[in-house]
Amino acid sequence: MKAQDIHLVWIRRDLRITDHTALFEATKNDAKVVLVFVFDTKILNLLPDKEDQRVDFIFQSLCDLNKQLEKYDTKIIIRHGDPIKEIPYVAQELGVTSVYFNEDYEPYAKARDQEVKGSLTKLNIKSFSFRDHIIFGSQILKPDQTPYVVYTPYKNTWLKKLKPLHWEEKRPQYNFVKVKDLKGLAKKITLREIGFSSHSTYYKSQNPSRSAAIQRLKEFSQNLSHYKENRDFPALDEATSLISPFLRFGLISVRECLRTIVKLKNEGARTWMSELIWREFFIMIMDMYPHVVNSSFKIQYKNLKWENNKEWFDKWKSGNTGFPIVDAGMRQLNKTGWMHNRVRMIVASFLVKDLLIDRRWGEQYFAEKLIDFELASNNGNWQWCASTGCDAQPYFRIFNPSLQSERFDKNAEYIKFWIPELSQISPKEIHHPEDSDLQNKSTYPKPIISHSVQKQKALRLFNPKK
Ligand SMILES: Cc1cc2nc3c(=O)[nH]c(=O)nc-3n(C[C@H](O)[C@H](O)[C@H](O)COP(=O)(O)OP(=O)(O)OC[C@H]3O[C@@H](n4cnc5c(N)ncnc54)[C@H](O)[C@@H]3O)c2cc1C
Known part of the structure; x- marks a missing residue:
């Protein structure tokens, strides 16, 4: 390495400077480093909600990162555009010799990173990526x-x-290029400038810092x-x-x-x-197995004939199916962007095996709403619940919402928190909405389906010969 070498560290899904593999590798041998983050328009343009919690989470985390960087008299460069153009542009403007980043295994990210590496090579700039x-x-x-x-x-x-x-710990040296030498690239950027607005409430302790x-x-x-x-x-x-x-x-x-x-x-x-x-x-x-993004892992379940009732889907999304444990989960998701794992399993199973709706609809809804949305985990878990995935639960194992509710929320505390209109109703009635008349005792809706009827339909859908 020459004394004047500057390395660019491209920050993506690793919004920190502690225990960071790419930053650690880039700062070996005392090289100077610059950090860059790109708000990727190819991803942002697909988001339907301009108050997207994840965009705000990233934005706030970058602001927090800038606060941490103050003591090194530097800033992270924040760009808005296509990384395929932005990374080579910033690298060239700063005259860096190499770009370092941590690997991402999603199909889109893998293809994008290959293109960025190709463009950098043409500019005679090296690139290095790491498992982190x-x-x-x-x-x-x-x-x-x-x-x-x-x-x-x-x-x-x-x-x-x-x-x-x-x-x-991958402990980097903090040998950053000073803000005055960043050629005006570390300009302040606002959420509004990238087309989003802020989302100020975060669940429990999930504040972006x-x-x-x-x-x-x-x-x-x-x-x-x-x-x-x-x-x-x-x-x-x-x-x-x-x-x-x-x-x-x-x-x-x-x-x-x-x-x-x-x-x-x-x-x-x-x-x-x-x-x-x-x-x-x-x-x-x-x-x-990147085919899982659009298709079932188990090919035999690729073309199942889902009923896909749009009205039921809307009731599922808004938490109005008349099954309290399902609705509590969906209301938690809509309100906070997070949902407890057990309840994620219950609502996913209910969508697929009670409402007979293609799991990809539910997966997409989760992808729009979850603060922790991660393509691999979301897809893998949805395929697990829908019995279409690798090592998934067998198709004939169908969650009974009443039993799940009774077992995992015995006193209906979770349900009552998210569905306050049920606060005066006994747990027994809450767990068995099909045998209770909750709709006459509260403003809560009556069940939209019969679990036992739908269960039989689900079994036939997966195995028409039986
Ligand atoms: C239908 C469905 C969709 C899901 N979608 C996502 C998603 O988009 N992103 C996501 O991070 N998790 C997803 N999960 C997994 C799990 O629900 C969450 O990771 C967990 O609820 C997060 O809460 P926690 O951090 O308190 O988890 P903890 O129980 O404390 O677990 C610690 C960490 O382990 C990982 N983890 C835990 N359970 C799982 C699991 N089943 N699969 C993969 N990783 C797991 C997560 O990174 C989690 O933060 C999904 C689960 C289901 C059933």
């Missing part, structure tokens, strides 16, 4: 060198391979020993980490999560580790 937001992903293969399609053996191999070096992310991990680590027994009860929603948006946008690194786990050698920590491995499993599946 996962530990292994598709590096874990079966002994015959093909990818796993079943979670448990994937997890077992993943755990066997894990060594302390995998959670070691590095300090909120660290605080959440710290608080959760005190509950981690009870994670296994409490994580399925949505009324105890701080029993899970609530860390998903921070992990999704990289305000916290997966290695920081692992360091928390390995310090606590209890059953809760081991179970939490398994969830982080589910995340990697689905990222690996998307990386290896």
